[in-house]
Amino acid sequence: MAKELTVGIAGLGAIGLHLARQLDAGVQGLRLAAVSARDLKKAQANIAGFKAPPMVVPNAELAACDIVVEAAPAAAFEEIASAAIEAGKIFVPSSVGALLPRMHLVERAKQTGARIIVPTGALLGLDAVRAAAEGAVESVTIETRKPPRGLEGAPYLKQHNIDVGAITTATRVFKGNAFDAAQGFPANVNVAAALALAGIGPERTMVEIWADPGVTRNTHTIRVEAAAARLTMTIENVPSEENPRTGKITPLSIVACLRGLTSTLKVGS
Numbered sequence: 075m076a077k078e079l080t081v082g083i084a085g086l087g088a089i090g091l092h093l094a095r096q097l098d099a100g101v102q103g104l105r106l107a108a109v110s111a112r113d114l115k116k117a118q119a120n121i122a123g124f125k126a127p128p129m130v131v132p133n134a135e136l137a138a139c140d141i142v143v144e145a146a147p148a149a150a151f152e153e154i155a156s157a158a159i160e161a162g163k164i165f166v167p168s169s170v171g172a173l174l175p176r177m178h179l180v181e182r183a184k185q186t187g188a189r190i191i192v193p194t195g196a197l198l199g200l201d202a203v204r205a206a207a208e209g210a211v212e213s214v215t216i217e218t219r220k221p222p223r224g225l226e227g228a229p230y231l232k233q234h235n236i237d238v239g240a241i242t243t244a245t246r247v248f249k250g251n252a253f254d255a256a257q258g259f260p261a262n263v264n265v266a267a268a269l270a271l272a273g274i275g276p277e278r279t280m281v282e283i284w285a286d287p288g289v290t291r292n293t294h295t296i297r298v299e300a301a302a303a304r305l306t307m308t309i310e311n312v313p314s315e316e317n318p319r320t321g322k323i324t325p326l327s328i329v330a331c332l333r334g335l336t337s338t339l340k341v342g343s
C-alpha cells in the first residue's frame with residue numbers, strides 16, 4: 075500500500091480552510107498535519123472542532139510535511155515556496171501568478187528534488203492545453219469576466235485610476251499578456267498564469283479582463299488554436315462567501331489534485 079502523505083496548508087481563507095476541512099473529513103492517503111496563518115489565534119479557533127487538529131506553525135515549518143499547499147496572499151508566496159522547495163517537498167501553489175516572475179524556484183527544485191504541482195484551480199481544461207502544447211500551438215487566449223467587486227484592489231486598476239465600483243456596463247479593464255496580467259492583478263487572475271504554464275508561456279498567452287456588472291459568476295473562457303485541435307471552454311465559478319475573487323471550485327480542484335498524488339486510479343493527464 076502507498077505510504078500516507080502529510081499535508082501542510084499555508085493560509086486558512088477561502089481556499090485553505092475549505093481544503094483543511096475536507097482533508098480532516100478524510101481523503102485516502104493524505105493526512106492534514108500542519109497549517110500556518112497570519113492570525114495564529116484565529117487559526118487555532120478555526121481548527122478547534124477538527125477530528126484531528128493539525129499543528130499551527132510558522133510558514134517555514136510547513137516544509138516538514140510531504141506536501142505544502144500555498145493558499146495565502148501572493149505577498150507570502152516566496153517565503154512559503156522557498157522553504158518547501160529547499161526541503162525537496164511537493165509544493166502546490168494557489169497564488170500561481172506569483173510563480174511567473176520566480177521561475178528560478180523551478181530551477182532550484184530540479185536541484186533539491188522538490189516538485190511544483192500547479193492545480194487547475196479555478197480554471198478548466200489544462201489537460202487538453204498541455205496535450206495541445208506537446209505539438210504546435212498558434213495561440214492561447216483567456217477572457218475573464220468578473221462582477222466588478224471581484225476585481226477590487228488590483229494594483230493595475232489603481233495605477234490606471236479605474237474605479238470598478240463605478241462601472242455600470244461591461245468594461246474591458248485589461249488587455250495584454252499573462253505575465254503583465256499576473257503583475258497587475260495578483261489576486262484575481264491566477265487562472266491566466268496557470269494557463270500560461272500549461273501551454274505556451276506567459277509572454278505568448280493573451281489575456282482580457284472584463285469588469286462586468288451583468289455576471290454573478292467569475293467566468294473564464296479559454297481559446298486554443300493548435301495544430302492538433304481547436305479548443306473553446308468556459309467555466310462559470312460561483313464566488314466564495316469569504317472572498318468574492320475566489321471561485322468555490324478552487325479548494326475542490328486542489329483536493330482533486332492532491333488525491334491524484336496518491337490514488338491508484340487517476341483520470342486525466
Ligand SMILES: NC(=O)C1=CN([C@@H]2O[C@H](COP(=O)(O)OP(=O)(O)OC[C@H]3O[C@@H](n4cnc5c(N)ncnc54)[C@H](O)[C@@H]3O)[C@@H](O)[C@H]2O)C=CC1
Nearest residue numbers: 085086087088089111112145150168169195196261264320
Ligand atoms: N489558482 C487559482 O485558480 C486560484 C488562486 N487563488 C489565489 O489563492 C490565494 C489564496 O486565495 P483565498 O483563499 O481566496 O484568499 P483569502 O484571502 O480568502 O485567504 C488567505 C488567507 O491567508 C492568510 N494569510 C495572510 N497573510 C499570511 C501569511 N503571511 N502567511 C500565511 N497566511 C497568511 C489570511 O489571513 C487568509 O486567511 C490568493 O493568492 C488567490 O489570489 C484564488 C482563486 C483561484
Ligand SMILES: O=C([O-])CC(=O)C(=O)O
Nearest residue numbers: 196262264265292320321
Ligand atoms: O484566478 C483567480 O485568481 C481566481 C478566479 O478567477 C476564480 O476563482 O474564478
